[in-house]
Amino acid sequence: MKKQYDIECNIAQTLNLIGDKWTLLILHAIQSGYTTYKELQENLPGIPTNLLSNRLKTLCEDDLLKCELYSQHPPRYQYSLTDKSKDLDDIYNALIIWGDRHLSRSYKCLKHKDCDGQIQIVYVCQKCGKQLTKDELIVHNHSN
Template sequence: MKIQYNMRCNLAQTLNIIGDKWSLLILHQLFTGNETYKDLQDGLEGIPTNLLSERLKSLESDELVLRELYQSHPPRYKYTLTEKGVDLVDVFTSLMMWGEKHLNKCYKQVVHKNCGGQVQHRYYCPDCGSFVTAQELELINPNNEKGVEQ
């Protein structure tokens, strides 16, 4: 992980992993099924080849991407998301839903596959079985460390 933000904050530390230019788009391409270097390059118009290679290595070292050899001569690899990488689907969806609401031009909408209705975010607490509003959310420090930013 390259350190961009030296803050004791989950958001800052997450951005150290996926917050640089192209990383989220590369992960999203993998999520949509593009697996080879060529597929990724074709799906990411304008990404320099050296930057794509660098980002894939970084994402692999952060355990978000798995690289597998599928051809030995010349060596060719396919890239897949690890479980940690797949867990970013909610981040992709949240960013797309934010874009639907706030961008001047919306390219895609997030809809329910079965009925076509537009979906909404909902927070759920499994401990009490309740849906929770954003106003009812609270960030806590589980380790009770003083001076830790949320």
Template sequence: MKETYQLPCNIAQSLNIVGDRWTLLIIHEILIGQTTFNQIKKSLEGISSNLLSDRLKYLEEMGLITAKLYSKHPPRNEYTLTESGRDLEDVFHALILWGKKHLKKCYKNIVHNTCQHEVQMLYYCAHCEQKVTVEDLNIVPVDQTNES
């Protein structure tokens, strides 16, 4: 995949990895248990086999998934998410909640297993051990010289 954005921005650089058409949907399918090429292809109506194959190879190169051969003849892989890939689950949850609020037709919601009521995302400061409101957030540049 080509690097679309040359901006010094976490959002832009993340989109360089997962922003191509179908990429997030492929990761989501693996997250929810569709782990073979055929399962993913069947779930994502309209994706071509070539494009799915290219995206899976790219996601493996980027370290978001791993492929494990489960059949030699013909060669078939099972795909699993790496820790980096699994960390996108919060992104999917945020998109579901955004869709619940803003889409004309909502398809999913996130509920608490115990009481079946809707949940919301919140921010938490591990240092202060407190919930943090959006108003109390600040996006700051990372000092590149002090990164390890």
């Protein structure tokens, strides 16, 4: 992906990797088991073929996808997530929760598979293990 934002900000730099139109949907489709170009095209209605090709190429270059040749003639590839892109689950879940709360029509919600209860996002301090509210969080700048 071309660098859109030249801002020293995690949000801006993350959007440089996954903020293009269709990118998160492509990654999510691969996570859902659609691993070939044909499967992705069939399961992402409306995506232009040239855009899908370009996004897949860029995602491989950015180490968000692994690309494996499974047919020589014609060349066909199978795509899989890297550890970096597998770590996007929390982003998908946050978007599902946000959409369920704020879209005029919600298509999905996140529920606990054992008791069918609604899910909320919880912040836990990695150092002390304490569960935190949003008011207890600060964004801290790393020293260069």
